[in-house]
Amino acid sequence: MHQTTSTASHPRGSLELVRRFFANVPLLAWFCGALVAVILERAVGLSMAQSLGMPRIPVLFGFLVFLKQPALIPGALGYVLLMNILPICITAKIGAPVFNLVSRILYKMPLVVTALVHLAVLYAVFHFWADVNAYRMIMLKMMLISILLTLSLNVINGYMGEFSCSHPGFMALGAYAASLFTVGLFVNDQLFGPAMMTSDYAVVFFPLGLFFTGLVSALGALVIAIPSFKTRGDYLAIISLAFTFIIKSVLENLEFLGGPRGLSGQPDWSSLPMVFIIVVFGVWVINNFVTSTMGKALNAVRDDEIAAEAMTVDTRKTKIIAFMFAAFWAGVAGGLFAHVLRFVNPSTFGIQKLAEVLAMVYFGGLNSVYGSIVGAVSISLLGEALRPLEILKWIIIPLLLILVMIFRPRGLISFKEFNIHNLLKPRG
């Protein structure tokens, strides 16, 4: 017993050293460091890659290279070190005093301003990173969308503690509703005829459309919310599973939506800024909700419904709001998803999708906004990075998840609140 603790303390010790070394680095510095790194990559990435023996910039932090061309591993590692890790760390550490100063000034301003500045830098990082390659772009969009999806499922499965299997259904509702809106109104298309409106104002219409899309999903959520008054747990899981299958079957039967063939021809409106803004807004709203007492009522209902009722919590209202709210964002995510793929069909929204979101939620951590972000990002990155392994990937990812479940049954980062103030504050 003593031995294990002493061996375990060694890596923790060095990690602790690293942590302490960077203790005075505020978030802004990290973001700016990343910005420097991506800009540097744009400027000299290609020549750097070539001088390290690679034909082009490694897109996924070298992962694809590691798995496909072992001979290039040293090059890829060197690239990641020189182009990603070092610029970030050096900028962050050296610039820390300056960034702390800026942070301090920002911190005195209203939170909105501070947050917007950080987000703007973050967006710039994303933009430059993804701009290098279209593959990065599509991955990034998918990743952002899965954050929204995961977080919305976490509202039900984590915060309210139900095992809901209805998310593919909500997502399908959103994906189809949004497609119907854009394809029907803005696109010349065989199914719905010529465009009724011009797409000049996509920036306005698309978010608006997504809002209605979300409402459609939210209405669909009533099918599950109402039975949830009387039943919980396993039975509700089945009700929600049935919901998913019903939605899928309805879509297969609706000829005017393309039936099993699906619907294509969505305009290319899920641009990076659009996805970024909507996802950030969604995360902000969900975070607001779960930190309010009204949102905490979900936890109360989960942990002890009787006690919640006895403490004046309106459990029915709480459940309805939770389901509709989660469905709303799942629907929005579905709408974005449909416009990234520019194609939807019913079989996308089946058991496989369910397993995927469930994995993201439980991997990342229940009852935690952080957790959902970590879960969505790591599972989608892993899924993409391990693609070259083909079948082996489907052993590695499940094994990883099993290990996480065994050692952290509630996920990597569970029951941890997202504290914006703490995050944005200067550190020295």
Added chain:
Amino acid sequence: MPLLEVSNMSHNFGGLRAVNEYNLAIEPGQIVGLIGPNGAGKTTVFNLITGIYRPTEGRIVFNGQDVTGHAPNRIASLGLARTFQEMRLWRHMTVLEHVKMACYSKFTYGLAGAFLQTPKRIREEAEVEELAFASLKMFGVEQFASHWPTDLPYGAARRVEMARAAVTKPKLLFLDEPTVGMTPEEMLAMIEVVRKMHETLKPAVFLIEHRLKVVSELCHRVQTLVFGQVIAEGTPEEIQNNPKVIEAYLGEEKVVA
């Protein structure tokens, strides 16, 4: 007019008549005790009045309003708070959040406030937080505000439960065996806590206890329930000397402490 009036309430579990023709009237500010052997139906009476079970027969009027068969949260928002025999704290909420949660019906910021950081929400959350702290202080557990209930000592957890019930300044407070599992010392402290709370907030209290010491120290009036039926009602002294009570509950020799 009594604050709470229960008339002819009965309840069956399947074939078992757990509560039979039960009557009760509590005046504002009064402390009423309910004693009786295990399985007499005391907790069931609580659950019936607070709306967790719906009575098979009978009528419950609280604060002039018929609440028979109403949902628990509606009854609670009218000003009836309670604690539970086995503590029912929420596992993954901090102590402060527990107490804030009990003010759920006080929030008026609506969905807009829940989703967006409206000024109204920020103000209301802050107000309630203050209330919550005050309540925690009254029960002497404010130092645990950011703890999770699983980290609390037993006595503190019981007090948190009471702080949670009392934060809304209820008109009527139900306490189900507040001193169960306590050492005599802790029990005495608890009696003081309840007394102090009663002096400040002046709620009516309805209290289940097995410890006669608690009952006789606190209660103005005591009911004895046996097999779902009230067999005696009166002041603590009367009850302790009532032969029926002695036979069914106390045992032949008097147990005082």
Added chain:
Amino acid sequence: MNLTFFFQNVVNALQWGSFYALIALGYSMVYSILMLFNFAHGDIFMVGTYIGFVLTTGLVALSAAGIVVLPNWLILVLTIVLAMLFTSCLGMLVERIGYRPLRGAPRASAAITGLMIGIILQTTVLSIMGAQRVLYPSLIPTTAYTVGGVSVTNIKIMIVFVSIALMIALHQFVQHSKWGMAMRAMAYDYAVVPLMGISINAIAALTFAIGSALAAVAGIMYGMAYPILDPSMGILFGWKSFVAAILGGRGSIMGACIAGFLIGFIEIFVATIFPSTLRDLIAYSIILFILVFRPHGLFGEPYSARLRL
């Protein structure tokens, strides 16, 4: 609807439902005792089928080569016994590796683990057997009998009979044997089971062994009725038996079995009466409605946990 046609569909539904019932039995066994969603069950069933396939093919080949000449019925019996054995070992292994470390964890975590174990099993079979389908060798020649216009095969009769017999046997076991009693106790509160002198690990392993052995039987029956196997065939059955086990009611083995048959009947009759495109839509709507109006399943007990005393 004319009568022959109706009875033909009843026969069809009985056979189809008996698979749901059989697989739901094994699922429900684990589910109602360890209270965990064993999402790997469908894939254990799949592995059971493949084990049956390998055994039968092997034994038939041995026979054909004249090394050990066995009559077909003996091959069948041997296959069943050995497949049950191997599959229950697999089940116990899954329990040991995937679920035992998660005993104290939330049930949903175990569900995720199950899901992942399922994927691993599937991937493993896929990489061993290859992507192409395999044909389950037929040991008993299918004979079709026609009774009053209704066509029944010997295999159908056998399957229905086996599943009903297993259901009764299992129900008796769980309700009346001391092992069954221990299992039910474990379902309620596993942590104090050792205080009764009962080993938790033994009961959990036994539960998985029985559940998986049932899956093997189901797999072999399946192979005989629908002889084309592919590694992903377990998914659908896994989820359907999940539905059946819960529709039947928490903790009710009988309920799971009956719900399995019910789902079979719903699917067959919906496909018969309505345009078959609407089958899933209507079938799942019916299931949804049943659960809305019987929130605790067909035979489940209402939440007694509503009030802890």
Added chain:
Amino acid sequence: MLLTVKNLRVSYGKIKALQGLDFTIEEGEIVTIIGANGAGKSTTLRSISRLEEVEPGTVMTFMGKDMLTYPPEKVVSELGISHVPEGRRLFGNLTVLENLRLAAFARKDKGMVGRDLERVFAIFSRLNERKDQKAGTLSGGEQQMLAVGRAFISGRQLMLLDEPSMGLAPLLMKRVFESLEEINKEGTTILLVEQNARMALKFARRAYLLEAGRLRLQGFCSELMDHPEIKKAYLGG
């Protein structure tokens, strides 16, 4: 010595619940461990039942056998140590009778089980009336009787009782203690954990006082009863 415990240490993560207890129990004795909430009383019982992993250095022998080599179920079935856990922990989905039957799961002497069942029903006649009711729907007091009855059947060498008086009405409490006395007379050694120190001290022969995971006092009950510290903190003045 029936049970000898030396240097018992248990911790939950960082919390050191027990920090080196030494105590003994003689055959046929009634011994009680008293102490405030969270002192570690339940933990002590749980480690005797092997439900809690003890830290290295702990020695526990029962009738000369090293207990640490036994898994929890064998402690019951082979050593005959039964345990009435805190909070009763009945199998709520089983009937009263099934709960009792289950307690006999690993017993070798099947013939005697019937007699013991009758004995339980004789001691707690209330249980006899509710034989086929699900244990989960019994009232608190009824549940406590069943829990004691269950332990009575599962092991008869040493019975560990964790706060049997919790939530019991005075009359019933007396009834339960009377029956425990009877059980003890029939040869079962009893280790009782109680918060109700007055009751416990009256009932037991010897007592240990536990405070924050350490033994504070020990001795015969008759002496401890007059100990000023105990009087003040545990007997209510």
Added chain:
Amino acid sequence: GEKEQADAPKKAVENVIKIGFPIPLTGDIPDVGESSKNAAEMILKQVNEAGGLEVGGVKYKLQFIYDDNESKAESAVAATTKLITVDEVLAIIGPQASKQAVPAGGVADNYKTPMISPWSTNPNATLNRPYVFRGCFLDPFQGPVAANFVTDEFGATKAAVLYDIASDYPKGLAEYFKKAFEELHGPGSVVAFETFTTKDVDFSAQLTNIIRANPDVLFVPQYYNEVPLIVKQAGALGWDKPIMGSDSWGSGDLMGLCGDDCKGHFFSTHYAAAGATGATKDFIEGYQAVYGKTPDDVAALTWDSVNIMLQAIKDTGGLTGNLANDREAVKNALGAVTNFDGITGEMTFTPDGDPIKCAVVVKIDDEGQFSFYESVCP
């Protein structure tokens, strides 16, 4: 060896043609991916062993990059994007199933990269996408072929159809068959139009309905792995009339899975394996020799699609090394291919990128061989 490898890519950069295959190696239809890969690997080996592909007098080594699309639309999009923008392939072969081919086609068209989906029948895959082609004939052609055949051959006036509603290909084909048959015999002549869902294994309810409707023939446009179950179950329920299938029956595995039950039935397809001659025969034999089984329709169509793509590359007359120009040239060359002589028939692309090719009707004879019965050309 390591040093060589590290140097290799640089030197070879000019002399390699890369083609990307976003195919389903895991997920719902791994067998489809496997067949595609098998066929592609055969070509790769052949061409590279012969020193490479000669384009405009220069020999190019072929490099095929397979990326798993997991049978998911979103993965197909990601994989195709990766192949085009990261691996910088010249052209794409795949994805196979429509639910991946439709969105992936969008990507290919966006990046102006020629793509052939060997197996997708959904019109949307190629519609208004000049860079996207397909290798198989479309439902509007095959449906009437089957309808005409059953009318002429069996004198059928009433037909039944059983198909998978959740799958693109069977559904389209079933509908076109129905349309064609009802044009011939009047509305209502398709007396039973029954469906099931992907992965179903029990068809007894549908077959009972079909048998009750008493049609003359049953049309089953399903995959070879579902056909045996359907045929066997139909037999057990007393069906003894002919069953007509589609090109998706055409796999060597069919008989292995179906045994005697499938003998005597017919299906329309691209080529008849029994008695095949020339290139077709070579392909079948070569495939059998390497993989130990007869190729299925996916393999055959992939084979043709790759070859037609290589043909188009050759037809460009020379690659410039500028990827965008080369892709454009290949696309133009693909559109200009006429009467390409593939093993699945002669192919010419319509302006939409769909092939015009002939179909054959094959009978499964008593030896279990797919023997030529008749040929139908558009």
